[in-house]
Each structure stands twice: as structure tokens, then as C-alpha cells.
Amino acid sequence: MQITTPTLTGLRRWVRWALRHGLIRFTTKRGAKAGELSARLILERALIEDPYAAYEALRAKGRLVRSGAVLLAHDHDVCTEILRSQDFGVVGPNSVAPPGTEKLVRFAGPGPVGPIEPPALLVVNPPDHTRMRKLVTRAFTVKAVTRLRGRTEEIATELLDAMAAKPGPVDLMEDYASLLPATVIAEMMGAPVEMRRQFLEWGAQAALSLDFGLPYREFVESERGLQALEDWMRGHFAEIRRNPGQNILSDLVRAHDEAGALDDDELASIAVLLLAAGFETTVNLIGNAVALLTAHRDQLTLLQSGQAQWSTAVDEALRMESPVQRTARLALRDTEVAGIPVPAGQVVITVLAAANRDPRVFADPARFDVTRANAGDHLAFSSGIHYCLGAGLARMEAEVGLQKLFERFPDLELAGRPRLRPTRTLRGFDAMPVRLTPARVEQPA
Secondary structure (H helix, E strand, C coil), X not given: CCCCHHHHHHHHHHHHHHHHHHHXXXXXXXHHHCCCHHHHXXXXXXXXXXXXXXXXXXXXXXXXXXXXXXXXXXXXXXXXXXXXXXXXXXXXXXHHXXXXXXXXXXXXXXXXXXXXXCCCHHHCCCCHHHHHHHHHHHHHCHHHHHHHHHHHHHHHHHHHHHHHCCCCCEEHHHHHHCHHHHHHHHHHHCCCHHHHHHHHHHHHHHHHHHCCCCCHHHHHHHHHHHHHHHHHHHHHHHHHHHCCCCCHHHHHHHHHHCCCCCCHHHHHHHHHHHHHHHHHHHHHHHHHHHHHHHHCHHHHHHHHCCCCCHHHHHHHHHHHCCCECCEEEEECCCEEECCEEECCCCEEEECHHHHCCCCCXXXXXXXXXXXXXXXXXXXXXXXXXXXXXXXHHHHHHHHHHHHHHHHHCCCCEECCCCEECCCCCECCEEECEEECCCCCCCCCC
């Protein structure tokens, strides 16, 4: 019987899911039934919404905690050591495939370009990582980000004007927290700003791919979003070649066409990653910070009165509610971490959110404090050679976005329960109803 192309495509997708997620999901479910806390953190909604007590319970078990086939690190110094060590590399999608499945891996083939599909910067090691990162670093230097601040303030004002014109409660995530960074990165890259909501939709689907153990339905959704984003980006390259501009995307196309510094897949991968990653972290950061500030009005008062700095508040929000909760590393050779042997091929999960609440580094770590002197010591942007390329941009956008928001609407408050995103690697909200001008009725004397 001849297999038709759609059936073959679907079969290959199913095999990719089985190798990358299905087997992990099976073992995770079994671990959760046995009461394994790390497995419950992946599957149980209550622990996804509030994982911090579970993180502390795992920290109490040791410096590296075995969970099925992986080790988990929760302490700040251990996570830092792993992230900076040359003995560890990043984890690609096939790193989790069981031994002896090489033929299945080849049959399944690569999925659409995305954040965890080679040659993405997130999953390649030097020298390829070094070569590709150099091509985009200059777009995110301190000088480049400083030049963008004025334009970011203008975009924030425009979005706040549009929100103020809406009747009743508004969705802060949909109308402000998402559109601010999406507009900035679209303009930076020379992408059409009118497509920013479409980029956000594709980005939300693509973000699912960062989690391991996805249900098949969510895996299909993530690949569809990634494929749509890749198809659009490859088509957009033709427009750039006709009308190049002074932007990072035009620079990347020139690096491909004229210098041969990138191949086709590398060009598409970097472009897709920059566009999606250019707003994902900041969307979550702004939403998380607003939730924290509205829940801690005393801390907001310190900022509004000038007794605390917005830059410190951004770092404290990154520490308290890390937009990226965890990242994985693969031992490239037999090594040792915190005096514990780690064999080559071992996957280690560095739980950044737990490291950011390490009581040996941050006093009273569960307290939100916008005057915290060492708030910037967090690992929310990772560390080492894979430190987030856009960290400076994200910080600036969040600082501008939060300051403008609370200057315009100093009494902003939640108008309902915010809805958390379903992702486990990324932590943030996909809906947050707020009242911009809550009534304050003065009682007669």
C-alpha cells in the first residue's frame, strides 16, 4: 500500500512527538502517580500555578536531585556553575531520544525551524553558536537599546491612549503588555507592525515547544505556529532583498547572500527566534510585574514616590516570578558539580526560578522588595555564553512600560483573576483584566 504525502507527513510528526514528548509524558505520568514531586510539577495545574513550595521541597533533598532520567539543580551557585561550565552544552530535541532510536529520528526528520530545533541559537554549541551570535549581538548592545528608549516611550503612550479610550475593564495582556514589545521588535527587524497580533498568536503557539512532555494536540499546535512563522519569514526575505533597510533582518539577509556567513536554515532560524523571543520574555515580565505591584501596593507607593527605582523593580519582578522557569543542559563529558559526579550524556535541568529564591543569596526570598540591593543577581536571563541576548532590551521595555502605565493610571487594579498561560517553561499570563481608573468616592465630612 502506498502512503500518501499527508499521511506520511502526519506519521513523521507523530514519531517526532513520540520521541521528544510521548515517552517523557508516559514516564512523567508514572512518576506523578508514584508521588514524584518533580513529575507532579509538570502535570498538576495547582503546582504549575504555584510551584515555589515544591521547589523548596526539592531543594531540601539535595544539591542535585534525581528525577527519572534527569537531574535537577535548584541552588543559585549550582545553577550558575552548570550554566557557565564548558563541560555542559545545550539540549536539542534529539538529546532526549532513547538510545537505539536513530533510525526513527532520521525518519521523523526535523520539524519547522524553532527555538529548540537546530540550528537555533538556543540549542547549538560553539563554534556555530559563537559564529551566529556575533551576527546579531550589535543590535542589542547598551548603545543600541538606549537609542530605542525614546521610541519605546512613544509606543507605550500610543497604546495607553488606545486603552484609555476603551469602556470598562481592559485586558492588560492583550492591549498593552504584549503589543509594546511586539511593536518594538517588529520595528527593529523591519517587519510589518500591522502583523504584530499575528506574530503574537504564532509566538504563543511556538512557546509550547519549549516544554517537554507535551500532549500530542499541543505538539501539533506548536508545530503549526512555528511552520506558519517560518513560512512567513522565508517569504519576507524576498521583500527585504527588493527593499533592504537599516535593520537587523536586512543585515542577516546580507550576511547570507553576500558573505555566505549563514546557510538557508540558519538565516530562517535566527530570524524566527529573534522575532518570537523579542517579545515573549517581555510580555511575561510586564504582566508578572503588574500582578506583583497591584498585590503589593506599598511597594508601588515606593516607586511612585521616588523612594525606589523602576530598574530595581524590574529585576525584583524577574527574580520573584521568572518568565523562564527552567532551562536544560547536557553533560558533554564526565564531570562533577557541587562534588557530585555527573556522567557524560546526563541531562540536568537548572530550575532558574528556584535559584532566584535561594535563601543563601536572597534574604527573605519570598518577599517582594523593590529596594532589594542584590535583586539584579537573579538568573532569570540564564548565565554563561547562552545569557539572553535581549536581556537589556527586555529590561528597558519593562521599565518604560511599567513606569508609563502607573504614571498614567496610578490607581490601576485588577478587575478579575488573571489567567496563567498553560506553559511550564515560560511563566506569565495570557489574560489580565484591569480597571484603569477605579472610582474613589470621598465621604462627606
